[in-house]
Amino acid sequence: MGIHSIANMCAHLQNATRARLGITSLPNTKYNLHLALALQRAGFIASVTRGGPHPPAPEEFQTLEPEPVTTANAATRRLWVQLKYWNNEPVLRNMQSVSKPSRRVTADLNQIGRVARGFEAGMHKGLNLGECMFLSTDRGVLEVREALEKKVGGLVLCRVS
Amino acid sequence: MSAARPAARSLFSRHLACPSIAGFVSPSASPASCRSFHASPQLAAGRTKPARKNKGLSLVNEPGKKPWPEKQIREITAKKFPQYTPEELAELSKIYTKEQMASLQAGEAAIDPRDLTIQGRLRKDPYRINYLDDFSTIQPVIDKRPKRNQAPDPMARFMDLDHFTRDLIEWADQFEVGEVTGTLKKLEDFVPVEFRDKSEAQWPGKVRTDAHESYMAYLQEEAAKGKDGKSAQGGDRLLRGPTDADILSYILRRSSMTDKGLISNSEMAPGLPNKVPGVEGMYKNPVDPEDEGLDEEGKYQDLKVRTGMTVKEILNLRTVVVSRRWVSNQTRLGKVGGTSIAVIAGNEKGWLGLGVAYSTEPSEAMNKALLKSIENMKPILRYEDRTTYGNLECKISGTVVRLFARPPGFGLRVPHQIFEIARAAGIQDLAARIPRSRNSLNTAKATVQALQNQRSPEEIAMGRGKKLVDVRKVYYGGQL
Numbered sequence: 001m002g003i004h005s006i007a008n009m010c011a012h013l014q015n016a017t018r019a020r021l022g023i024t025s026l027p028n029t030k031y032n033l034h035l036a037l038a039l040q041r042a043g044f045i046a047s048v049t050r051g052g053p054h055p056p057a058p059e060e061f062q063t064l065e066p067e068p069v070t071t072a073n074a075a076t077r078r079l080w081v082q083l084k085y086w087n088n089e090p091v092l093r094n095m096q097s098v099s100k101p102s103r104r105v106t107a108d109l110n111q112i113g114r115v116a117r118g119f120e121a122g123m124h125k126g127l128n129l130g131e132c133m134f135l136s137t138d139r140g141v142l143e144v145r146e147a148l149e150k151k152v153g154g155l156v157l158c159r160v161s
Numbered sequence: 162m163s164a165a166r167p168a169a170r171s172l173f174s175r176h177l178a179c180p181s182i183a184g185f186v187s188p189s190a191s192p193a194s195c196r197s198f199h200a201s202p203q204l205a206a207g208r209t210k211p212a213r214k215n216k217g218l219s220l221v222n223e224p225g226k227k228p229w230p231e232k233q234i235r236e237i238t239a240k241k242f243p244q245y246t247p248e249e250l251a252e253l254s255k256i257y258t259k260e261q262m263a264s265l266q267a268g269e270a271a272i273d274p275r276d277l278t279i280q281g282r283l284r285k286d287p288y289r290i291n292y293l294d295d296f297s298t299i300q301p302v303i304d305k306r307p308k309r310n311q312a313p314d315p316m317a318r319f320m321d322l323d324h325f326t327r328d329l330i331e332w333a334d335q336f337e338v339g340e341v342t343g344t345l346k347k348l349e350d351f352v353p354v355e356f357r358d359k360s361e362a363q364w365p366g367k368v369r370t371d372a373h374e375s376y377m378a379y380l381q382e383e384a385a386k387g388k389d390g391k392s393a394q395g396g397d398r399l400l401r402g403p404t405d406a407d408i409l410s411y412i413l414r415r416s417s418m419t420d421k422g423l424i425s426n427s428e429m430a431p432g433l434p435n436k437v438p439g440v441e442g443m444y445k446n447p448v449d450p451e452d453e454g455l456d457e458e459g460k461y462q463d464l465k466v467r468t469g470m471t472v473k474e475i476l477n478l479r480t481v482v483v484s485r486r487w488v489s490n491q492t493r494l495g496k497v498g499g500t501s502i503a504v505i506a507g508n509e510k511g512w513l514g515l516g517v518a519y520s521t522e523p524s525e526a527m528n529k530a531l532l533k534s535i536e537n538m539k540p541i542l543r544y545e546d547r548t549t550y551g552n553l554e555c556k557i558s559g560t561v562v563r564l565f566a567r568p569p570g571f572g573l574r575v576p577h578q579i580f581e582i583a584r585a586a587g588i589q590d591l592a593a594r595i596p597r598s599r600n601s602l603n604t605a606k607a608t609v610q611a612l613q614n615q616r617s618p619e620e621i622a623m624g625r626g627k628k629l630v631d632v633r634k635v636y637y638g639g640q641l
Contacts, residue, residue: 042625043624043625043626044625084625086623086624087620087624089624091625128551128552129551129616129618129621130551130616130618
C-alpha cells in the first residue's frame, strides 16, 4: 500500500507545473510527504506544508506550524506544495514513476553507482544531464546521490528532470 | 455571319423586298430573301422558276425606253441629294480641319447629284452584300479591322554594316552638331598660305605636324568655351546634339531593316532596350565598398542589415541543402508545381539556422531558403565546443531524433542529414538515432530544434538553487 499514491503524485506534479500553477496539494500520506521532502532537498519544489482543505497564506508557507494530526482532522489533511519556475520555465519538467504496486523495481548499490555516473545498469538507464532518481531506502526517501553517499540501495520511486 | 443587324436596317430590307412599295426592286433579288445564314453557297438546283426579267431595275435613261422628264429628275435630285446648306457646312467645319473640309467639298463637287438620280440603283450582281449599308461607319463585329498602315515591305532585309552606317549618319545629320555655323576654322587654316591649295598628303611633314597640333589646340579651346557657355560663336549651338529622348526613340523606333522606317501593321510592340539612356544607372543598388565587390547584385544587402554580418562573413558560412521536395498546389486551374527547399546554415562555431522556402522556380526557392536559413541562425550550446550537453531528444510529426553526447575523438557517427547539421554547427563528437520516421525535412527540423533548445547546466543549477562544478575540469586542473 502507498506506492500507487507516488505514481499519482508524479502525474499530478507534472501536470501542475505544465499548467504553471504556483501551489498545489497532494494527499497526505507518509510516502508522499517523504518524496516531497526529498524533492525539496533536491531543489525541485520550494516548500512542503501540511494543511487543511484550503492552502495556507503564501507568506506562512515557510513558517507555518502545522496543527497536529488527530483522528478528527486526519481525513482533511493535505500536503501543500509550492512549485518553482526559473526563466519562465518550470524547474520540475518531467516526473516519471518507476515502481508500481504490481511491479516494484529496486536498485542495489552497484547499480546506483553506475546510474549516477550516467551509465545504464540492468534495467535502469543512466541519468541524463540534470536528471534525478529517487529511491525509497531504509534510511528514508533519498535522491540517488544521497543514497550513494550513504551506501544504500532501495526501491526506485521515480525519475525527475 | 452570326452578327445581328440593327432592327431598323432589317425592317428597311423587308420593305425593299415588297414590290408594291419599292417598285423597282425585284422580289427575287431582294436582299432579305437572299440573306444567308451560312457560309456555303445556295444550290442552284433548288430554283425551279426561271429568273424573271427585271423591269424595275432599269436605268432611268435606258436606250430604247422613254426617258424620264427632266423636271422629275431635278425634283428627285433636289429632294434626295440636296447640297450642303451654309449652316451644315459651318457645323461640319467645327468637326473637320480646313484640309478635310476642302477634300469633302472637292468630293461633293466631283459627283453630280443628277448622275446619282439617273444612274444610281441597287446592286443585283452576285457579289453584292446582302444588306444595305453605306459603309460610312465601321462596325467592329462585322467589318474587318482597318489596317491603317501599309503591309510590310517584302524586300526589306536587315541592315548590313554599310546600310547601318549610312542610316546612322542620316539620323545624326538631323541634329545640328559642331561645325554647322561655318564659323569654326578648319585644318587648312593652320598651314602657310602656299600649301592651302594642295591636299594634306602633299604637305611637308613639319608643316603637317604643326598644323595638326595647332588645330587640336584650337578645337580644345573651342570645346572649353562651348562648355562654359561663353563662346562668342554660338557655343550652345555647338553643343546641341541628340537628346536622351532622341536616342531612346532611335533605339526603340528606328527600323533595323532596309525598309526606310516604314510603319507597318505589326502586333508586336517595340521591346525595351537593356539600357534606357537617361535612366541608365539611376536605379542601381548602391554598392557598398565594404563588400569588396562580393555582392554586385545586392542579394545580401537586406541580410547584412538584419544580421549585422558582412558579406564576406555571410559567404563564408557553411550552407547545405538538406531537403528538396517537388510539391504541388492544387488549384481550380490544375496542379501548380513548385519546389520546396530546406537549407541549413552554420558558421561551424556554434551558430545554426534552418530555412525552408517554396517557389515555382527552383533557383528562386533555393535563394529564399538560403537567405532565410542565414537569418534564422541562433547560437547553440556546445559542451567543450565539440558535443552537446547530455542526450537530447526532439519529436517533429512522426520523426523522433535522439542525439547523444560523446567523448572527445568519437567523431560524428550519425545519419547523413544530422551529419551535415552537426558539421555546420561545429559539433565534432555525436551519436544519433532516428528510431521512427526518417523524413529528411522533419529530421532536419527536429535536430535543429533539439540543438537550439538545450538547457545549460548553469541554468538548471540556478533553478534548483544548487552549486554546480564540472568535475572534468576540476580533475584535470582546468587544462581542458
